[in-house]
Amino acid sequence: GAVVSQHPSWVICKSGTSVKIECRSLDFQATTMFWYRQFPKQSLMLMATSNEGSKATYEQGVEKDKFLINHASLTLSTLTVTSAHPEDSSFYICSARNRVSYEQYFGPGTRLTVT
Amino acid sequence: AQSVTQLGSHVSVSEGALVLLRCNYSSSVPPYLFWYVQYPNQGLQLLLKYTSAATLVKGINGFEAEFKKSETSFHLTKPSAHMSDAAEYFCAVSATNAGKSTFGDGTTLTVKP
Numbered sequence: 001g002a003v004v005s006q007h008p009s010w011v012i013c014k015s016g017t018s019v020k021i022e023c024r025s026l027d028f029q030a031t032t033m034f035w036y037r038q039f040p041k042q043s044l045m046l047m048a049t050s051n052e053g054s055k056a057t058y059e060q061g062v063e064k065d066k067f068l069i070n071h072a073s074l075t076l077s078t079l080t081v082t083s084a085h086p087e088d089s090s091f092y093i094c095s096a097r098n099r100v101s102y103e104q105y106f107g108p109g110t111r112l113t114v115t
Numbered sequence: 116a117q118s119v120t121q122l123g124s125h126v127s128v129s130e131g132a133l134v135l136l137r138c139n140y141s142s143s144v145p146p147y148l149f150w151y152v153q154y155p156n157q158g159l160q161l162l163l164k165y166t167s168a169a170t171l172v173k174g175i176n177g178f179e180a181e182f183k184k185s186e187t188s189f190h191l192t193k194p195s196a197h198m199s200d201a202a203e204y205f206c207a208v209s210a211t212n213a214g215k216s217t218f219g220d221g222t223t224l225t226v227k228p
Contacts, residue, residue, distance in 0.1 A: 006158075041221075046216070109157065
């Protein structure tokens, strides 16, 4: 079946540093990937839509300079949280859309803790 | 614009009992509707989806949902709950089959032995 991986699954960083999270589609190509953020006991909030070879589309209220998204290939999108602060601590989940079937698959998530 | 309302943030049932998780949607276009399950510290797994074909949709793990346009609802049911069904369930709406989705606030299902 279609698998989406995220790396790392869990990361702790100090305030002011940057963290990169990878989202990979392991057995299919994805022209589009979505990045979501989930606070504890809350729902998923779409942050941005990542399109291979072009700039990401950010949702209203999401700082594009803080959350840098790169979709350099058909199987990899990265989210970099720049100058992280404790309020950026959250669970980040990506999903990838199969370019052929258009089915969407979610990654297992990355828990970011900023101290 | 789209939105989803999940009625009941917590639902508790006994093992073997009927599971009913409620979802109402709002959409300016014919909606695509999804139910996902999330176990602690994990991503989302698709249970089932409605894509304008049959109104009664059968999914994995014995779950099914019925699309009722007149009630703008897409409630999730399972005839007999298992302990392994205890998890967080999210209803989502999208304007396309695999576009960006708007999620409900989630319902935590607890299954009592």
